[in-house]
Each structure stands twice: as structure tokens, then as C-alpha cells.
Amino acid sequence: MSKIKILKAKRSGFCFGVRRAIKIAFKTAEKKRKVFTFGPLIHNPQVIQRLLEAGVVPTEDIDNSEIETLIIRTHGIPLDLRQRLSQRDINVVDATCPFVQKAQKYAKLLQEEGYQVVILGDKEHPEVKGLVSYGGKDAIVLGANYDIGTLTNKKKVGIVIQTTQPLSLLKKFINDILIFVKELKVYNTICNSTVLRQKETKEIAQKVDLMVVIGGKNSANTTQLAKLCVNSSVRTYHIETASELQEEWFKNISKVGVSAGASTPEWIINEVIERIRDIGGNGDNG
Amino acid sequence: MSKIKILKAKRSGFCFGVRRAIKIAFKTAEKKRKVFTFGPLIHNPQVIQRLLEAGVVPTEDIDNSEIETLIIRTHGIPLDLRQRLSQRDINVVDATCPFVQKAQKYAKLLQEEGYQVVILGDKEHPEVKGLVSYGGKDAIVLGANYDIGTLTNKKKVGIVIQTTQPLSLLKKFINDILIFVKELKVYNTICNSTVLRQKETKEIAQKVDLMVVIGGKNSANTTQLAKLCVNSSVRTYHIETASELQEEWFKNISKVGVSAGASTPEWIINEVIERIRDIGGNGDNG
Numbered sequence: 001m002s003k004i005k006i007l008k009a010k011r012s013g014f015c016f017g018v019r020r021a022i023k024i025a026f027k028t029a030e031k032k033r034k035v036f037t038f039g040p041l042i043h044n045p046q047v048i049q050r051l052l053e054a055g056v057v058p059t060e061d062i063d064n065s066e067i068e069t070l071i072i073r074t075h076g077i078p079l080d081l082r083q084r085l086s087q088r089d090i091n092v093v094d095a096t097c098p099f100v101q102k103a104q105k106y107a108k109l110l111q112e113e114g115y116q117v118v119i120l121g122d123k124e125h126p127e128v129k130g131l132v133s134y135g136g137k138d139a140i141v142l143g144a145n146y147d148i149g150t151l152t153n154k155k156k157v158g159i160v161i162q163t164t165q166p167l168s169l170l171k172k173f174i175n176d177i178l179i180f181v182k183e184l185k186v187y188n189t190i191c192n193s194t195v196l197r198q199k200e201t202k203e204i205a206q207k208v209d210l211m212v213v214i215g216g217k218n219s220a221n222t223t224q225l226a227k228l229c230v231n232s233s234v235r236t237y238h239i240e241t242a243s244e245l246q247e248e249w250f251k252n253i254s255k256v257g258v259s260a261g262a263s264t265p266e267w268i269i270n271e272v273i274e275r276i277r278d279i280g281g282n283g284d285n286g
Numbered sequence: 287m288s289k290i291k292i293l294k295a296k297r298s299g300f301c302f303g304v305r306r307a308i309k310i311a312f313k314t315a316e317k318k319r320k321v322f323t324f325g326p327l328i329h330n331p332q333v334i335q336r337l338l339e340a341g342v343v344p345t346e347d348i349d350n351s352e353i354e355t356l357i358i359r360t361h362g363i364p365l366d367l368r369q370r371l372s373q374r375d376i377n378v379v380d381a382t383c384p385f386v387q388k389a390q391k392y393a394k395l396l397q398e399e400g401y402q403v404v405i406l407g408d409k410e411h412p413e414v415k416g417l418v419s420y421g422g423k424d425a426i427v428l429g430a431n432y433d434i435g436t437l438t439n440k441k442k443v444g445i446v447i448q449t450t451q452p453l454s455l456l457k458k459f460i461n462d463i464l465i466f467v468k469e470l471k472v473y474n475t476i477c478n479s480t481v482l483r484q485k486e487t488k489e490i491a492q493k494v495d496l497m498v499v500i501g502g503k504n505s506a507n508t509t510q511l512a513k514l515c516v517n518s519s520v521r522t523y524h525i526e527t528a529s530e531l532q533e534e535w536f537k538n539i540s541k542v543g544v545s546a547g548a549s550t551p552e553w554i555i556n557e558v559i560e561r562i563r564d565i566g567g568n569g570d571n572g
């Protein structure tokens with residue numbers, strides 16, 4: 001097999017919010033035997049495993065009597081849960097991504113200003129479950145295949161978008177809602193790291209024969225990256241670790257693109273690249 | 287020539303704001319020998335002529351010492367002009383369209399809330415000259431062929447649109463600006479009468495062989511109607527009165543659409559329809 005050339009996205013791997021949350025978690029665990037996070041701190045099973053070894057344990061049950069210290073995950077939590085936590089005698093450490101915190105604040109503000117709050121994103125995603133709770137009881141979540149439904153009767157609509165969604169969703173929704181509303185307020189809460197990562201990944205996808213996108217299968221932003229590559233008509237594999245790579249994928253391939261989500265650690269990315277080099281005869285992206 | 291069928295837009299002719307302004311003007315003129323308007327009250331030369339006969343005189347010079355009563359035109363006036371008027375001993379009667387007043391209020395509000403104010407519309411149009419003055423000294427006007435220029439550095443952008451512009455301009459601009467801004471506030475100030483009139487005119491244009499659009503050559507909303515018809519690939523004539531109609535336009539034509547701007551009086555529309563009937567052998571839109 002001839003040497004495979006690898007194009008690696010410079011902006012792959014940990015974003016600011018993930019790096020910050022992991023630092024907080026390790027630091028908190030240093031002082032305690034065991035600390036909890038409500039749900040996984042970030043969406044990467046391999047990192048969660050390392051955190052677990054350091055005593056950071058995900059739980060879905062905040063009433064668990066064992067909890068002395070609870071770390072709030074990067075994606076944030078719903079408002080009612082936060083209020084319940086504040087009534088209990090436990091130490092709460094907030095590792096919510098600052099950009100998600102901003103989006104929560106904006107959803108709350110829009111509701112206070114009398115807007116019908118719309119959260120664009122995946123309603124099953126923990127970040128969105130948190131965001132919508134800040135938008136008041138009438139707030140609604142619309143995903144990629146939204147039905148505009150009763151919104152056609154609303155005169156004042158306010159929009160917040162999940163930090164990892166593509167700008168195309170925001171554009172499409174505004175385009176559709178504009179004819180119905182008299183007033184529209186939009187907080188473009190897509191985080192900059194997401195925008196730049198998606199942009200770079202799309203550019204690489206257009207130059208290669210095959211894309212490998214690395215990150216948690218449960219990671220929204222990694223899944224988006226893989227989707228963008230598929231939409232660029234390049235064969236794409238979304239993997240979590242190097243062990244998933246298969247030699248046959250690389251037959252007759254001369255250029256491979258590698259990108260990774262915001263919660264994918266550097267060591268996993270490096271392992272994947274080394275493994276591709278082994279398969280492809282030590283090519284490089286020089 | 288066989289009978290020509292005429293499809294007349296139900297929503298042609300005076301809108302609420304124009305009807306209101308004309309009523310105000312005639313009523314004001316009843317009490318005085320001579321009253322002035324700053325610029326023409328509405329953009330229809332034939333109506334302006336009738337108003338003139340009743341003693342309503344357009345002027346471009348507000349310092350004219352003859353002025354005792356000044357009527358503000360439907361399109362409104364710039365803020366500094368209004369302030370200058372308030373310092374003079376004259377009777378000011380406001381015939382600004384209530385929808386334009388709202389747009390002015392929103393431009394002012396956006397500026398007070400710290401937005402970079404953008405007025406979408408024709409910078410030479412009196413309504414827009416008024417609107418932009420309410421948006422503060424940094425407010426800018428962008429027309430159909432805008433250059434987004436320095437706006438790419440603005441984080442908070444607020445938009446107001448000339449009441450007679452098509453929704454497509456608002457959609458296009460939002461689509462272009464969205465990637466740069468963090469916060470966007472949009473007042474969709476396109477008036478409902480404009481939306482419905484444009485919609486109906488477009489529908490008729492798709493069913494006929496020829497469109498006749500009636501209204502002032504200086505009327506923005508009439509010009510937009512004619513443009514929409516041209517974009518629907520139907521032969522279109524924009525006329526002010528029946529005297530402009532030419533028999534040869536109707537050769538081999540079986541269906542004619544007729545629409546008119548918001549400042550076109552019913553009597554002109556009726557004269558045009560009668561003249562087309564005369565040319566086309568008394569056809570009807572039954």
C-alpha cells in the first residue's frame with residue numbers, strides 16, 4: 001500500500017469549556033475520596049473512564065444519600081434541578097461551560113422580556129434540557145426537522161440555539177418564522193469553537209478521499225462534524241478510539257482527513273493517527 | 287379583437303395610512319385658506335393635484351414665512367426637522383402613517399438598547415430618511431444591493447425595514463449578517479397591507495398575459511409591485527393614469543392583471559379598467 005497522507009484538523013480536540021470542566025473535576029476529586037457528577041461530565045466515554053479512576057462518579061440520581069459533592073456537567077442542568085440542589089446540604093461545584101451559562105441567561109432574559117422562547121437543538125440533549133427550563137413554561141424546543149406549528153400565532157419570538165448546532169439550522173428557522181412575527185430577537189449562541197471546527201472540518205473533507213471523525217458516539221458536536229462530512233459527499237467514519245479502525249477502509253485511499261469533537265482527548269487523536277500511519281505505510285500530512 | 291378578461295387585485299388602492307392622511311389633509315384645509323405639507327403628502331401626483339386645488343400645498347422649505355399650518359406627510363420626517371418645527375410658532379398636524387411611526391419608535395428603541403441600527407430600504411426615500419434619523423448617528427441604511435462592509439465587526443445589530451420593502455430583502459440580509467453577530471433584534475416593520483398586496487399581485491401575475499400596475503412613478507410600493515411582476519416573467523407596464531395605456535400593448539392578449547399601489551385612488555383604477563375594456567371589447571373578470 002502506498003503512503004497515505006493525513007490532513008489533521010488543527011482545531012480538533014478539547015475546547016475551552018471541556019478543558020475547564022476536566023480541570024475542575026480532577027481538582028475537586030483531589031480533595032475528596034469520591035465526588036459525583038450529574039450525568040457524564042462530558043460526552044466522551046474514555047475520558048469519563050479516566051475520571052472514574054480518579055474518583056469522579058457519574059450519577060443520574062441526585063437524591064443519592066452518598067453525595068457530598070456534586071459537579072455540574074459541562075452541558076448544565078435544568079433550573080428546577082439546580083433549585084432542588086440548593087435546598088440540600090451538599091457541595092455543588094459548577095462546571096457548566098461558560099458559553100452554555102450565557103445561553104441559559106439569554107433564554108431567561110427572552111422569557112422575562114415577553115418573547116415566546118424557542119430553543120433550537122436536540123430535545124434529548126442535556127444542554128437543551130437545561131436551556132429550555134430557563135425559557136419558562138411556554139418555551140419550546142425545535143430540532144432539525146421542526147414543525148413550526150403554533151408559532152405562526154406568536155408576534156414576539158426569541159431564539160437561543162444549542163451551542164454545538166450548525167448555523168444553517170438558525171438561518172433556516174429564521175427564514176421560515178420571519179413572515180409570521182413582528183419582533184424577533186436572536187442570540188446566536190453557537191460557540192465560536194464549534195463554528196471554526198465545523199468550518200475547518202468541511203474544508204478538509206473537500207480535499208480528501210476519506211474522513212475519520214473521532215469522539216464520543218453520544219457527543220452532539222462530534223456527530224455534527226461527521227454529518228457535515230457526509231454532506232460533503234466524502235466517505236466518513238465516526239469512531240471513538242483507534243481500535244475501531246479497519247485496514248480495508250484505507251484500500252486505494254491516498255488522502256485521509258482527521259477531525260475530532262470538543263470532548264475528544266489529544267491522546268486518543270494521536271493513537272488514531274499513529275494507527276492510520278501504520279496501516280498506510282507511514283504517510284504524513286507534511 | 288376578442289374580449290379581454292381583466293383580473294383586478296382586490297387589495298389595490300388606498301391603504302389605511304394613505305386614507306387617513308388624505309382625510310386629515312382635507313379636514314385641515316377646510317379650516318384654513320392654505321396649508322402646507324413638507325414634500326408631497328403621498329406619492330401620487332394626481333391626488334396631490336386634487337389636494338392642491340383644496341389648498342394643500344407641498345413645500346420643501348420649512349422656513350417659508352407663509353407657513354402657519356404644516357402637515358407632516360405619510361412617510362414621516364427626520365427627527366431634527368421635527369425638533370426644528372417644534373421651536374417655531376406654527377401649527378403642526380401629523381399625518382405620518384401609524385405603521386411608519388411604529389418603525390421610527392423601534393429604530394429609536396434599538397439605538398437606546400445599544401444596537402447598531404440598520405435600516406433596510408431605499409436611502410433616497412423620505413420614509414427611510416426619517417427612520418434613519420431615529421436610529422442615532424451611527425445608524426446606516428442598506429438597500430437591495432447592500433455592501434455589508436463594517437457591520438462584520440458589530441456584535442449587536444438591530445434591524446428595521448422600510449414598510450413597503452419585500453420580505454425577501456429582510457431574509458437575505460439576516461442570512462448574511464448572522465455569522466458575524468452574537469445578538470440580533472429584528473422588527474419586521476413591513477406593513478401587512480404591503481405583504482398582502484404583494485402576495486395577491488404575484489398570484490395574479492402568474493395567471494395573466496400582461497400586468498398593468500397603477501400608481502405614482504415616485505411611489506416605492508407601486509414600483510415594488512411592478513418589479514415583482516417583472517420577476518414573475520410577465521410583461522408589465524407601470525402607469526399613473528389611463529391616458530398612458532396604448533392599444534398595441536393588448537394585441538393577442540386574452541388576460542390582463544390590474545394592481546395598484548397604496549397611494550393610487552379608486553377613480554384612477556376605475557378609469558384604467560374602463561379604458562382596457564374599451565380596447566379589449568368589453569371583457570370582464572366575472
